[in-house]
Amino acid sequence: MASAGFMKWFSHPNISDRFYVGGSQSVRGFDMYGVGPHDQGFSIGADAFWTAGAHVFTPLPFHPGKGRFGELFRTHFFVTGGNCDSLTFGNQWRSSLSHFMSSLRWSYGMGVALKLGAARIEINYCIPQRATDTDRLSPGIQIGVGLDYSC
Numbered sequence: 001m002a003s004a005g006f007m008k009w010f011s012h013p014n015i016s017d018r019f020y021v022g023g024s025q026s027v028r029g030f031d032m033y034g035v036g037p038h039d040q041g042f043s044i045g046a047d048a049f050w051t052a053g054a055h056v057f058t059p060l061p062f063h064p065g066k067g068r069f070g071e072l073f074r075t076h077f078f079v080t081g082g083n084c085d086s087l088t089f090g091n092q093w094r095s096s097l098s099h100f101m102s103s104l105r106w107s108y109g110m111g112v113a114l115k116l117g118a119a120r121i122e123i124n125y126c127i128p129q130r131a132t133d134t135d136r137l138s139p140g141i142q143i144g145v146g147l148d149y150s151c
Contacts, residue, residue: 004050006087018045021084022136024144026051028080029107029126034136036084043136048100051082057113076113076122081106081130105131118147 005019020043021027022034033043057074081104088096111124122144128137 001055002050002052004048006048009047013047015045018047019049019084020045021049021051021082024122024124024142025146026080027053027082027105027107028078028109028124028142028144029128029137029139030105030131031136031138034138035082035105035131036135037086038134038136041136046084046086048087049082049084050101051080053078053080060112072114072116074113074115076111076124078110078124079106079108103132105135115148118149119145120148121145 007013007017007019019036020033021036022030022043023032027035033045036046036049037044056077058077060070060073060075083100083103083105085100085103087093087100105128107126107128109124109126111122114121122142124142124144126139126142128139131137
């Protein structure tokens, strides 16, 4: 799974018009919106982001029985990473893009996922491996609820 985005502003954007990264359905091991610029402890978002993750879902190591509720649970292993920052253009665009791509934040971990139709509930143990001083980390147990729109 991967996603990216960039916005170029014609006027000063509202805080709700910016990108935010981090949390149990994004870069795990970070607080919700914990990746990227912050002001006085609050995320202010950015005009560019990218995230990527590799996930492996396997049956539980023990056999819950065929046709039972336990078959909805899966063991979940993951590596997630990304960045959320501003890009500048003009004479310094190459160094700005290089910094944006090289200031990767990432984490890995494992947990248990329960899939109920399009909904997925996860309980993961997250280990952040790279962050900046302004990021807000959430190492350890992280609970997430999300929707899966894939076929």
